[in-house]
Amino acid sequence: MAGYLILFYVDEAAYAADAPADLLAAHQKFQAAHGDVLRGGGQLAPSATATTLRGGGRSPDYAAGDDAEVTDGPFVETKEALGGYYLIDAPDLDAALAVAREVPVVFGGVEVRPVVYP
Amino acid sequence: MEPADAALADAHRHEWGPVLAATVRVTRDLDVAEECVADAFARAVESWRADGVPARPGAWLTTAARRRALDRLRRDEVAARALPWLVTDEVAPDDPAPTETDLLALVFTCCHPALAGPARVALTLRLLGGLTTGEIARAFLVPEATMAARITRAKKKIAAARVPYxxxxxxxLPERLAAVLSVVHLVLTTGHTASEGDALLRRDLLDRAHDLARLLRARFPTDPAVTGLLALVLLTDARSAARTGPDGELVLLADQDRTRWDAGMIAEGTALTREALRGRPVPRYAVLAAIAAVHAEAPSAAGTDWAEIVGLYDELLARWPSPVVALNRAVAVGFAAGPAAGLEALEPLRAEPALATYHYLAAARARFLQELGRSAEADAARAEAALLTGNAVERDFLGRG
Known part of the structure; x- marks a missing residue:
């Protein structure tokens, strides 16, 4: 079984202004329907709350440590920001896309990425 | 040519896809499968020259490629793999015959919507059609290195994202089949009028379009879009022999020797068109085939039912609008109602950005202007068209004046 990360990208301004009241209920329904393959997930607080650490790779364990440059905001500024994710198990891309099609998402879309487990 | 070499050329043309599809089942890796198939063909050169051509060349090649694959698997057993194995359904691993199902699995994998459109076409031509990267690059006007990178990237994605085989x-099925059909259609249109080069047709591409359309029709005989596409392939290719003159020069539909059209293909294509038109909703390929069928059944250009053709383009324009369809419709209007009407229908399209570099618009204007006796304007339009085409045969034609 392989893993896929389903990332939701959302227009935050539109979402803040006009998020449907029953979106949370839709997610709960999705989670109940796909509980057998869901390995994790959650909604992310708005990208304005993000803190980014850049740099690193010089120490033996590749960690940024004290070299990290700390900045306010997400790693990449985009109109549609990362707004949440689900981690799922699926045997192949078609199965993953079938689950991704059912993720409730407004003002954006989802990206499906294979997870490379060690 | 020696019989062995002729048999090899024939096998390369017809068996590459089936042999590869059967080998992928063993290797579960597209690159390794390609290497094993290439190796089998290389062995065939020696073996067939020395011992004669086997009774079933395809089966011989499949056995050789799969044996090579099993050898490699044993040798690489302990080697770490950078990419996951191709995801396949379980079947008996020693199932010897290349099956139609394997071939279709390869088609659907190559044409997966998760791959970029140009990569789908390239993979299909290379893995199913056995075309080289260079041949594919030339057909689609991109440098060979670009095409090679595109194919490599797509293969990596198939493995890493686990696009299933x-x-x-x-x-x-409906969405996936539509993606496959659009690849076959692109192979057909590219083969029918090669984008670049000295020949108007790319016979290799037309042959692949035939094979793919037949394969799909065999598996999905009641699907009207599949039926319509096979009809379109037949009716388009039926005119191939008459489209160029003795020196390879372009001959317009109106001037073609219709006795050189392939009557067998026209009969089959027309029957399939009728069948496809019964689909509801009527699929786009059925309407395109119907246009080709009206041309194919006409005794001459003048005797063509141009009003019918305008009607079919109206339907295309209503449901699948595009600048090129609008252009074709305007040209048909010119034949149905005269050059002045055609010129008038073309006029608004001159402002269409998508057509600004499309030489058919200028070529059509040149024709109608000439018929109206406006020679100076016709010359200018013809010169513009000649500048815009990348195909030498078409350029010569436009230069003839």
Whole structure:
């Protein structure tokens, strides 16, 4: 079984202004329907709350440590920001896309990425 | 040519896809499968020259390629793999015959919507059609290195994202089949008028379009879009022999020797068109085939039912609007109602950005202007068209004046 990360990208301004009241209920329904393959997930607080650490790779364990440059905001500024994710198990891309099609998402879309487990 | 070499050329043309599809089942890796198939063909050169051509060349090649694959698998057993194995359904690993299902699985994998459109066409021509990267690059006007990178990237994605090697189930089938059909259609149109080069046709591409359309029709005989596409392939290719003159120069539909059209293909294509037109909703390929069928059944250009053709383009324009369809419709209007009407229909399209570099618009204007006796304007339009085409045969034609 392989893993896929389903990332939701959302227009935050539109979402803040006009998020449907029953979106949370839709997610709960999705989670109940796909509980057998869901390995994790959650909604992310708005990208304005993000803190980014850049740099690193010089120490033996590749960690940024004290070299990290700390900045306010997400790693990449985009109109549609990362707004949440689900981690799922699926045997192949078609199965993953079938689950991704059912993720409730407004003002954006989802990206499906294979997870490379060690 | 020696009989062995002729048999090899024939096998390369007809068996590459089936042999590869059967080998992928063993290797579960597209690159390794390609290497094993290439190796089998290389062995065939020696073996067939020395011992004669086997009774069933395809089966011989499949056995050789799969044996090579099993050898490699044993040798690489302990080697760490950078990419996951191709996801396949379980079948008996020693199932010897290349099956139609394997071939279709390869088609659906190459044409998966998760791959970029140009990569789908390239993979299909290379893995199913056995075309080289260079041949594919020339057909689509990109440098060979670009095409090679595109193919490599797509293969990596198939493995890393686990695009499955299988014929999709009923729920996914409509969307997936539509993606396959659009690849076959692009192979057909590219083969029919090569984008670049000295020949108007790319016979290799037309042959692949035939094979793919037949394969799909065999598996999905009641699908009207599949039926319509096979009809379109037949009716388009039926005119191939008459489209160029003795020196390879372009001959317009109106001036073609219709006795050189392939009557067998026209009869089959017309019957399939009728069948496809019964689909509801009527698929786009059925309407395109119907246009080709009206041309194919006409005794001459003047005797063509141009009003019928305008009507079919109206339907295309209403449901699948595009600048090129609008252009074709305007040209048909010119033949149905005269050059002045055609010129008038073309006029608004001159402002269409998508057509600004499309030489058919200028060529059509040149023709109608000439018929109206406006020679100076016709010359200018013809010169513009000649500048815009990348195909030498078409350029010569436009230069003839």
């Amino acid at each position: 299988r014929v999709p189930g009923p729920a996914e």
